Amino acid sequence: MTSSAMTSGTKNSKGRMPQAFRRVGVAAVAVTLLAGVAAPGVATAADTEVGRDRPELQEAMQAFVDSGSTGVQLRVHDQRGEWAGSAGVRKLGEAAKPPTNGRFRVGSVTKTFTATVVLQLVAEGTLGLDSTVAGYLPQFGLDRRITVRMLLQHTSGVFNHTGDFDADGKYVPGVLWRDKEWVNYRFHTYEPEELVRLALSKPAKFEPGTNWSYSNTNYVLARLLIEKVTGHSYAEEMQRRILRPLGLSGTVAPTTQSEIPGPHAHAYYRYEEAGQQKTVDVSRQNPSWISSGGDMISTTQDLHKFFSALQGGRLLPAALLAEMRTPHPKSGDYRYGLGLFVQDLSCGVTVLQHNGGVQGYGTLMYSTPDGSKTLTASVNYVDDVPMSVAGTFPKNVQRLIDVEFCGGQPMD
Incomplete structure (x- = not known):
């Protein structure tokens, strides 16, 4: 991820890649894998837990791998039941494919959890x-x-502590999140208050409520609100209110925890040093730089349980769920409500979604409004500063959403 998360993995209703995805998205999927990886390492190896009769989903996973992603794990729940599969490899240089329910960093999907609390x-x-x-x-x-x-x-106008553009289109950097400097600094601990003060040291983007701009700092402030009014840590409240009641045993809000517990696919970051390309395994990192805007770890099964329960009305009263799904007019084509995006597909289907990303991990989380059909996925890849094949990632996401929610009908 660059400064935040892959906020919207598909193109918007007018066919443009959302600004938040371009600027702060996870789409840095490398065109090629690390030099010298053996051939078996890049071959797709699809597997399912429930059956092997969904070739269209296997082909959609394959498209990510063909475009340079190292691996994919995918899960869908629909009228045909549950299907889970994986493709590619869990680790460069090895042939083993990603686990179908391995853990991964979910990036800005964390925002939907935070908003729910x-x-x-x-x-x-x-x-x-x-x-x-x-x-x-x-x-x-x-x-x-x-x-x-x-x-x-995201209508507060507070500067995004992970970096943003000013009114003249000039990029204003924030906390470290990319290049060799971040790789060397990736185990540093940031306090939430430190991130907020960094953001507030920059001019506001606009007067509160007058516009829309995706800012991770909004959700760091939301975390501090949770802690202030409950007297408990953000992680404790997340456990008490969502993770424990729903049985999300594969999900953690790590705050400063660098390890990914349990089976997982690996993520990588590539940078140049002394004229040479270096690729580093960055699966282990301290995610406190993004805090409650994107620090959680989960699985495709847990994300399905959470999003299905949320959309099915099990976590919020109907009136507040309706508020959550009401896009702010200033969010325009992004159609952002309270912690999630509302996306109208060209085939006439409406889905709720929030995607996310952290360096080398991209996460997809989609559901129909009633929670009866969900798609959750993780894509692992080699990230880099130029976001090498950023254009292919939303195209592949669009194909996947097309297959699952539009029955293969063309989407604009």
Whole structure:
């Protein structure tokens, strides 16, 4: 991931790649794998837990591998039941394919979990959705017009601490997240307050509520809100409210934990040093630089359980779920509500989604509004600064969504 996450893995309704994906997305999928990898390492090896009768899904996974991704794990739940498969390799230089329910870094999918906890607190009356954030977190001197709702829908105007563009189109860097400097610094611990203060040291993007701009800092502030009003850590509240009740045993909110516990596919980062290309395994990293905007680890099965439960009305009252699904007008074609995107496919189907990414991992999470059909996936790859084949990633995601939600019908 660059500065945030793969916020929208497919093109929007007008066929453009969302700005958030271009700037802060995970689409840095390398054209080729690490030099010298044996041939078996790049061959697709699809497997299913429920049956081997979904060749269209196997072919869609293969497309990612053919485009340079090292591996894919995919899970769908639909009218035909559950299907899970994997393709490619779990680790460069080895032939073993990714586990079909291995763990991975989910990036900005974390935002949907975070938003759900905040909305549960709203449902309980502990937080006010339209209350000023400064009233809860006075230590930052926030603009008193910024509300809890604005954090969740990215309309606060707060600068993105992972880097953003100013009004003149000039890139303003934030915390380290790429290149050799990040690789060498990837186990550093950032405190959430440190990230917020970094963001607030930059000019606001716009006056609160007047525009829309994807900012990871909004969700760091949401984390601090959760901790302030509950008196418990973000990870404790996530466990108590979502992970434990839903039995999401493969999901963790690591905050500073560098290891990925359990079986997992590996992620890589490539950079140049002294004129030579170096590729480093970055599966282990301290994700505190992104905090609650993207630090969680999960599995395709757990993401299915979570998103199906959320869309099925098991985690939020109907009124707040409706708020979550209502896009802010200023989000335009991105159609962002409170912690998720609303996407109208050209075949007439509406899906809810939030994708995500951290260096070398891309995550997909889609559902129909009733939660009866879900698609969750992880793509692992070799990341790099130029995002080598960024154009192929949304195309492959679009094909996958086309197959599962549109029955193979063409999408614009």
